[in-house]
Amino acid sequence: MSSKQENDSGEYRPVLLVDRAISKPAVPVTPASTPDGRQYGRVQILVFDDRGPLGQVALDLPPEGLSGDQVEDAVDQVRNRVPGGPRSAAPAIEGDPMPAVVVIATRDRLEQLGACLAALDRQDHSDFEVIVVDNDPASPSARSTVESASVKGRSVRYVHETTPGLANAHNAALPYVEAPIVAFTDDDVVPDVGWLSAIARTFAEFPNAACVTGLIYPASLDHEAQYLVEHLGLGKAFERRVFDLAENRPKSGLFPYAVGACGSGANMAFRTQALRAVGGFDGALGTGSPGRGGDDLAAFFDVILAGHALIYEPAALVRHHHDPDKDRFRRQVRQYGTGLGAYLTRCAVDHPELLPRMIMGIPAGLRHLAQINGAGMESRVGVPMGPRLAGLVAGPVAYLRGRRALHRDSES
Numbered sequence: 001m002s003s004k005q006e007n008d009s010g011e012y013r014p015v016l017l018v019d020r021a022i023s024k025p026a027v028p029v030t031p032a033s034t035p036d037g038r039q040y041g042r043v044q045i046l047v048f049d050d051r052g053p054l055g056q057v058a059l060d061l062p063p064e065g066l067s068g069d070q071v072e073d074a075v076d077q078v079r080n081r082v083p084g085g086p087r088s089a090a091p092a093i094e095g096d097p098m099p100a101v102v103v104i105a106t107r108d109r110l111e112q113l114g115a116c117l118a119a120l121d122r123q124d125h126s127d128f129e130v131i132v133v134d135n136d137p138a139s140p141s142a143r144s145t146v147e148s149a150s151v152k153g154r155s156v157r158y159v160h161e162t163t164p165g166l167a168n169a170h171n172a173a174l175p176y177v178e179a180p181i182v183a184f185t186d187d188d189v190v191p192d193v194g195w196l197s198a199i200a201r202t203f204a205e206f207p208n209a210a211c212v213t214g215l216i217y218p219a220s221l222d223h224e225a226q227y228l229v230e231h232l233g234l235g236k237a238f239e240r241r242v243f244d245l246a247e248n249r250p251k252s253g254l255f256p257y258a259v260g261a262c263g264s265g266a267n268m269a270f271r272t273q274a275l276r277a278v279g280g281f282d283g284a285l286g287t288g289s290p291g292r293g294g295d296d297l298a299a300f301f302d303v304i305l306a307g308h309a310l311i312y313e314p315a316a317l318v319r320h321h322h323d324p325d326k327d328r329f330r331r332q333v334r335q336y337g338t339g340l341g342a343y344l345t346r347c348a349v350d351h352p353e354l355l356p357r358m359i360m361g362i363p364a365g366l367r368h369l370a371q372i373n374g375a376g377m378e379s380r381v382g383v384p385m386g387p388r389l390a391g392l393v394a395g396p397v398a399y400l401r402g403r404r405a406l407h408r409d410s411e412s
Contacts, residue, residue: 005042005227013041015221016061020075021048022086026068029061034222039063045071046217047078049086052198052315053215054078055238082238090201090315098200100128100181100269105169107135107288110145112321113187121151125196128183131157131176135169135288163409165402166265166286167295174272174280183269188321190219198315199269206242210274210308211300213263214316223324232336233260234320236312244309254361256304257347257354260340263310265296267318270303278302284402285342291402292391293339298346305351330387337388341395342402349399 007013014034020027032040043061047054055078059066066074079085102120106113113132120130132146137160146158161172170184183199185191195214202212216234221227242248243262249255278299286295304310323329348355 005224007041012224012227014038014223015042015044015058015227016040017218017221018043018045019048020045020071022054022075022079023050026072026075028068029066029071031061031063031065036222038222044221045074045078047075050089051087052090052194053217053238053317054082054086090198093201093204097125097127097197098181098204099179100125100183100196100200101173101177101179101272102128102130102183102185102196103133103170103173103177104130104185104187105133105135105166106137106142106187108138108142109187110142113142114145114149115190116185116187117149117151117156119190119192120196122193123152123191123196124193125200126152128152128196129154129157129179131159131173133159133161133169133172135161135166135172136164163283165283165289165291165295167281167289168283168286169288170286170295171280171283174276177272180272181269182272182275184265185318186266186320189216189266190319190321192317192319195267195316195318198313198317202311202313202316203269203271206309206311208244208309209311210271210303210306211263211310212269212316213300213310213312214267214318215314216264216267216318216320219319219321220324221322225324225326225329226322228329229322229332232333234264234266236261236263236314238314240314241312242309243304243312245304245307248309252364253357254364256301257344257358257361258365259297259300259304259310261312262300262304263296263312266320267316268296268299269316270299274303274306274308275299278306282346283406284399285339285346287335287339289402290398290405291339291342291346291395292335292398294343294346294395294399295339297340297343301343301347330384333384334387334391337391337393338395338398339391340388341392342399343395345396345399349403 029043040061044058046056057074057077130151134142143158146156149156159172161169199212281295282298285291
C-alpha cells in the first residue's frame with residue numbers, strides 16, 4: 001500500500017469521498033470521521049464539468065481540514081490535465097426519451113437493494129421500467145419488498161430464478177424486456193441521477209453501438225479492502241472511448257479478447273435486439289456459477305465480434321459499495337482470476353480459429369494482468385498477485401464444469 005495511505009503506525013487512513021462541480025464556488029472540506037469513529041486522513045475529490053465526471057484528485061486531509069482555495073487548487077490539477085479543458089453540457093437529443101428496462105440481480109441483500117431502487121426512483125430519465133431478479137435466494141423476503149416497491153410511479157417486476165449465477169439471472173429477465181434498451185446493474189450499486197439518461201443519449205448518438213458501459217466509482221473508501229478493490233481494474237477512464245473492429249480498434253494485440261477496458265457488468269447496457277441476437281449471457285459464467293465471473297466480458301466480446309461498437313461513457317456514473325472485509329477481498333481477487341480464465345477458455349472453445357492469436361498474446365496478457373493487479377507494486381498497494389494467478393489457472397476447468405452443468409439442465 002502507498003505510504004500516503006498509511007499513518008505513522010502503518011494503519012490504513014480512510015479516504016473521504018467528495019464531489020466538486022467546477023461550475024460552483026469552492027467549498028472547504030471540514031474534518032470528518034467514518035461511521036465507526038476513525039478520522040479521515042485523505043480526501044478524494046471527483047471533479048465534474050457540465051457533461052459529467054472530468055477526473056479525480058486525492059490529497060491529505062489535515063486535522064484542520066482544507067480551505068476553499070486549497071480545494072480549488074486541487075480541482076485545477078484535474079482541469080490542467082484534461083485536453084481541451086472543461087466541456088459544455090451534452091446536446092439534447094431530439095424526440096422522446098428512448099425507453100429502457102433496468103435489470104437488477106439480487107440475492108439476500110435487501111438493504112442494498114432498497115438503496116439501489118431508491119436511486120433509480122431519482123433518475124432524470126422518464127421512460128423506463130425495473131425488473132428485479134431474485135437469484136437462488138436463501139430467503140423469500142425479497143419478493144414482498146420488490147412487489148411493494150415502485151419506481152417513477154411504476155411497479156417493479158419480480159422474477160425468481162432458481163439456477164444460481166449472474167448470467168442466468170440476467171437471462172431470466174430478457175423475456176420480459178420490450179424496450180429497445182436493457183441496462184444492468186447490481187444490488188450493491190447506487191446509480192447517479194443522470195445514469196440512465198447518459199446511456200440513452202449515447203445510444204442515440206451512436207446508432208452502430210450495441211453496448212454502452214459507464215464509470216463505476218467507489219461509494220466508500222473507509223476500509224483498506226475497499227481501497228484495494230480500486231486496484232483491480234473496476235474503475236475505468238474519465239474519457240469516452242469507442243471500441244470496435246474497424247477504425248476504433250485498439251492497437252493492443254490483446255483486443256478483442258482483453259475487453260476489461262471496455263467496462264464492467266455492474267454498469268452495462270445493450271440494445272435489446274443485439275443482445276438477444278448473440279444469445280444473451282453465457283450461463284456457464286458469472287458470479288454464482290462455476291466460472292465465477294466473466295459473463296460481462298463474454299457479452300462485450302460477442303457484440304464486438306458481431307460487428308457492433310461498444311461505447312464507454314463515463315457520464316453514465318454509478319457508485320459501487322465495495323466489500324470492506326479483507327478476507328473476502330482475497331477471495332474476490334481469486335474469483336476475478338477464475339472468471340478471466342473461464343472467459344478466455346470460452347473464447348477458445350467457441351472460436352478456435354482465434355486460438356493462435358490468443359496464444360501469441362499470452363506474454364502481453366500476463367504483463368497486462370500484472371499491471372492492473374498491482375504485481376511489482378505489492379509494497380505500494382498491497383494487492384496480491386498469487387490468488388489471481390491461481391484463479392486464472394483454475395478458470396478453464398471451472399468453465400467446462402459450468403458448460404456441462406448447463407448441458408445437463410437443458411436435457412432435464
